[in-house]
Amino acid sequence: MTVPIYKLTLLGDAYVGKTAILVQYFCENWVPDYEPTVEDSLRKAPCIDGTPVLLEIFDTAGTEQYSSVANQLDAETDGYIIVYSITSRKSFNVLPALYDQLITLKGTKNLKIVIAGNKCDLNEERQVSTAEGQELAKRWGSNCAFFETSAKKRINCEDVFIQIVRIIAANRKLSTNQNKMHLLIVVKFCKNNNKFSIKFEISSTLKRYNLVCYITIYFL
Numbered sequence: 001m002t003v004p005i006y007k008l009t010l011l012g013d014a015y016v017g018k019t020a021i022l023v024q025y026f027c028e029n030w031v032p033d034y035e036p037t038v039e040d041s042l043r044k045a046p047c048i049d050g051t052p053v054l055l056e057i058f059d060t061a062g063t064e065q066y067s068s069v070a071n072q073l074d075a076e077t078d079g080y081i082i083v084y085s086i087t088s089r090k091s092f093n094v095l096p097a098l099y100d101q102l103i104t105l106k107g108t109k110n111l112k113i114v115i116a117g118n119k120c121d122l123n124e125e126r127q128v129s130t131a132e133g134q135e136l137a138k139r140w141g142s143n144c145a146f147f148e149t150s151a152k153k154r155i156n157c158e159d160v161f162i163q164i165v166r167i168i169a170a171n172r173k174l175s176t177n178q179n180k181m182h183l184l185i186v187v188k189f190c191k192n193n194n195k196f197s198i199k200f201e202i203s204s205t206l207k208r209y210n211l212v213c214y215i216t217i218y219f220l
């Protein structure tokens with residue numbers, strides 16, 4: 001059995017809680033001290049919706065001092081977890097520019113995102129409403145979901161990872177089904193003397209390599 005691999009990247013401004021969410025998901029642990037991330041990558045093999053999967057998660061530096069966002073964007077990433085803090089208007093306001101960079105890198109169709117409005121335990125310091133987060137996710141389309149999270153109180157930390165995997169998996173399934181449909185639909189019949197030939201165009205993926213399969217049936 002081949003275990004599906006999901007490459008995920010955490011993005012967002014400095015100090016919003018990217019590492020804290022990751023630590024909660026990996027270790028069920030809360031680390032109150034702040035140490036800016038330079039770059040980190042972790043692997044986890046959970047079961048999601050009954051399927052064993054391998055997650056390769058890349059934690060990026062929100063601090064420009066360590067790395068610029070552009071340097072950390074990897075085109076191989078299957079899905080992004082974009083984090084802001086509900087206590088920081090600035091961390092929310094940088095998201096549209098980040099989104100534009102991702103669109104340039106991946107294109108709209110290939111972009112899968114979960115937005116996490118973190119530090120929701122600090123409601124009294126809130127600067128970004130829940131509705132604003134929801135509205136942004138809606139604007140970014142059907143391949144985007146939204147959660148408010150708290151790494152401190154372990155709220156929705158696991159859900160952001162489960163949801164991004166679900167979005168990616170649904171898209172992978174869809175593209176496989178589209179190829180199958182192509183195989184079923186594009187069957188051409190042409191009668192030639194007593195010869196009856198059927199032409200198959202296998203799939204759009206294989207078509208890239210000009211692989212077209214012909215099957216000829218003879219009527220005696």
Ligand SMILES: Nc1nc2c(ncn2[C@@H]2O[C@H](COP(=O)(O)OP(=O)(O)OP(=O)(O)O)[C@@H](O)[C@H]2O)c(=O)[nH]1
Pocket residue numbers: 012013014015016017018019020021031032033034035036037038060061062063118119120121122149150151152153
């Ligand atoms: N109250 C509260 N504090 C949090 C939460 N998540 C993170 N913090 C705190 O916010 C600070 C920054 O958290 P990090 O996880 O290091 O933030 P980061 O986004 O990884 O920061 P960079 O590595 O600089 O990009 C730390 O002091 C955390 O303890 C949360 O959900 N609630």
